[in-house]
Amino acid sequence: MSAPSAPKNTPRVTERDARQVAEAAREQDWHKPSFAKELFLGRFRLDLIHPHPLPPADDVRRGEAFLARLRRFCETRIDGALIEREARIPDEVISGLKELGALGMKIDPKYGGLGLTQVYYNKALALVGSVSPAIGALLSAHQSIGVPQPLKLFGSQEQKETFLPRLARTDISAFLLTEPDVGSDPARLATSAVPDGPDYVLDGVKLWTTNGVVADLLVVMARVPKSEGHKGGITAFVVEADSPGITVENRNAFMGLRGLENGVTRFHQVRVPAANRIGPEGAGLKIALTTLNTGRLSLPAMCVGAGKWCLKIAREWSAVREQWGRPVARHEAVGAKISFIAATTFALEAVVDLSSQMADENRNDIRIEAALAKLYGSEMGCLMADELVQIRGGRGFETADSLAARGERAVPAEQLLRDLRINRIFEGSTEIMHLLIAREAVDAHLKVAGDIIDPDKPLSAKARAGANAAGFYARWLPRLVAGPGQLPRTYGEFNRSGHPDLSAHLRYVERASRKLARSTFYAMSRWQGRMETKQGFLGRIVDIGAELFAMSAACVRAELLRSSGDHGGEAYRLADVFCHQSRVRVEELFTRLWSNTDDLDRRLVDGVLSGAYTWLEEGVLDPSGEGPWIADATPGPSARENVHRTVR
Numbered sequence: 001m002s003a004p005s006a007p008k009n010t011p012r013v014t015e016r017d018a019r020q021v022a023e024a025a026r027e028q029d030w031h032k033p034s035f036a037k038e039l040f041l042g043r044f045r046l047d048l049i050h051p052h053p054l055p056p057a058d059d060v061r062r063g064e065a066f067l068a069r070l071r072r073f074c075e076t077r078i079d080g081a082l083i084e085r086e087a088r089i090p091d092e093v094i095s096g097l098k099e100l101g102a103l104g105m106k107i108d109p110k111y112g113g114l115g116l117t118q119v120y121y122n123k124a125l126a127l128v129g130s131v132s133p134a135i136g137a138l139l140s141a142h143q144s145i146g147v148p149q150p151l152k153l154f155g156s157q158e159q160k161e162t163f164l165p166r167l168a169r170t171d172i173s174a175f176l177l178t179e180p181d182v183g184s185d186p187a188r189l190a191t192s193a194v195p196d197g198p199d200y201v202l203d204g205v206k207l208w209t210t211n212g213v214v215a216d217l218l219v220v221m222a223r224v225p226k227s228e229g230h231k232g233g234i235t236a237f238v239v240e241a242d243s244p245g246i247t248v249e250n251r252n253a254f255m256g257l258r259g260l261e262n263g264v265t266r267f268h269q270v271r272v273p274a275a276n277r278i279g280p281e282g283a284g285l286k287i288a289l290t291t292l293n294t295g296r297l298s299l300p301a302m303c304v305g306a307g308k309w310c311l312k313i314a315r316e317w318s319a320v321r322e323q324w325g326r327p328v329a330r331h332e333a334v335g336a337k338i339s340f341i342a343a344t345t346f347a348l349e350a351v352v353d354l355s356s357q358m359a360d361e362n363r364n365d366i367r368i369e370a371a372l373a374k375l376y377g378s379e380m381g382c383l384m385a386d387e388l389v390q391i392r393g394g395r396g397f398e399t400a401d402s403l404a405a406r407g408e409r410a411v412p413a414e415q416l417l418r419d420l421r422i423n424r425i426f427e428g429s430t431e432i433m434h435l436l437i438a439r440e441a442v443d444a445h446l447k448v449a450g451d452i453i454d455p456d457k458p459l460s461a462k463a464r465a466g467a468n469a470a471g472f473y474a475r476w477l478p479r480l481v482a483g484p485g486q487l488p489r490t491y492g493e494f495n496r497s498g499h500p501d502l503s504a505h506l507r508y509v510e511r512a513s514r515k516l517a518r519s520t521f522y523a524m525s526r527w528q529g530r531m532e533t534k535q536g537f538l539g540r541i542v543d544i545g546a547e548l549f550a551m552s553a554a555c556v557r558a559e560l561l562r563s564s565g566d567h568g569g570e571a572y573r574l575a576d577v578f579c580h581q582s583r584v585r586v587e588e589l590f591t592r593l594w595s596n597t598d599d600l601d602r603r604l605v606d607g608v609l610s611g612a613y614t615w616l617e618e619g620v621l622d623p624s625g626e627g628p629w630i631a632d633a634t635p636g637p638s639a640r641e642n643v644h645r646t647v648r
Helices: 015-025 035-040 057-077 080-086 091-100 118-131 133-145 148-154 157-169 284-295 298-320 332-361 367-392 400-405 413-424 430-441 443-453 459-480 503-533 535-563 568-594 598-610
Strands: 173-176 192-196 199-210 217-224 233-240 246-251 262-273
Touching: 015 284, 035 367, 035 430, 035 503, 035 535, 057 091, 057 118, 080 400, 091 133, 118 133, 118 298, 118 332, 133 148, 133 173, 133 199, 133 284, 133 298, 133 413, 148 157, 148 233, 148 284, 157 217, 173 199, 199 217, 199 233, 217 262, 217 284, 233 262, 233 284, 284 367, 298 332, 298 367, 298 413, 332 367, 332 535, 332 568, 367 413, 367 430, 367 535, 430 443, 430 535, 443 459, 443 503, 459 503, 503 535, 503 568, 535 568, 535 598
Parallel strands: 173 217, 192 217
Antiparallel strands: 192 199, 199 262, 217 233, 246 262
């Protein structure tokens, strides 16, 4: 069946229009230093992350006290297996989390919240997510991207006083941006908010509304039409979920996170007071992207928890399972997987803790660090879970209930793999994260030379840009030739007697950072305006940066643990092994920058889309059901039952 036409009110936009909308939403300036930004420019600013920043003692005390209460709650009140079987979080569990204050972990105490730091908020998500990833997703969607964070950053004092006390204790929130025909291209956003006296009238359909089925308050992105007295543009609103005209038309089901309260929400003539608008008209996407600067850290935090559990199960199972006369852990093929899980868990925790602490201190701009943490954590989390399933063999593929039914330990390895898979899509897919990070990584180049490659700029602007670029590159390029990474004694404080030498890895990072910057410059010189189409190249550039950031964080964390006497020797060994593994991946990525199949792939795709290879699809039956590829989302009244429910 052919796909339906797009909803009647979906804006028709060109590729250039879409880029301009995305560009207008991003933060244009860098007011604070950024370790990752400097890394992509070939400047290894170790001083920005070392010595490792530490939280104030009072924050630690409050954070540890809450973690202890949350652990007791998880141990006594949450049955993760039940949530998996019934595909629903029991209301009494959600009510218990409310009583515990878990809805207000990041909300200021003056509004009834706990006021935890980003570091301890992430630790709490890792803990609860290890028991039930669905609960981790509920809490994260509520606080990382739901109503509390946009209000904290952009809300008026009146809005904070009105909504934050509810959100801290009783009300669940959801974030509504995606639509059936609109994913990572917000320029085509179709939901409208038409001014009408003191209100706006919302019409449209939102898809994949995490928490939307049980939410009390929604943050909704809608397009305000430009008119007299109204700037217009994509705008953010706080909306009461029980407002007349709102219908939750479906509770969606997924391969993982089976307790997720995710749905389809329709708005038909929903009146929202102008007082509920967050920020000015047209600021919605900027609000969303700024919220995600720290909001993205919640996903890699839960990936850290998953890695810790993978390591525990791999260690225990591999020590008792014997093959050919010895434990499977002693066979090199399995041992390599265990080493990867252990080293990667250490590095990923280092990345998340470092990024979170920098977010708490607010001294650095961490938009790239948070994005790298999300990208790296979601990819590595899936790999670790997949390796655990392989280590467990047939038992890894078997469900926990089936294992228990035949008398074995109920290890939900296959569930973890299913649950983690969405993280490569949630809050920006891997492909979108590559492009987002790449845009920030080349920002300095575009500021000095962007007009040269912009076809719409006049010759006078190109001439000025050429002069500016000549000056910038005359100063910048010579610094990429040599650096401290070539001096054998640099970073000597990471070369401790009796421990592996981590200074060699930091010297490698410094050299690789300069090589990365040179590669980016060569590519921009070669492809110029076509650079943005080279997504394979840009993805590898970003992946190299992610590895270099992870290596740096791992070494800095190891030195912190050594200096504090907290498993310093073991931490140095973990960091050393991780850096060796990472360096192998980095070298492969550098090779693939220039030796790859990108052009061949592009030509083959052209043939596939033209139908040249349909013969290859013969010999199978398509089990897909009937229906359009994309559901019709034309505004109008709902014809379906409202499946929204309130948890009280």
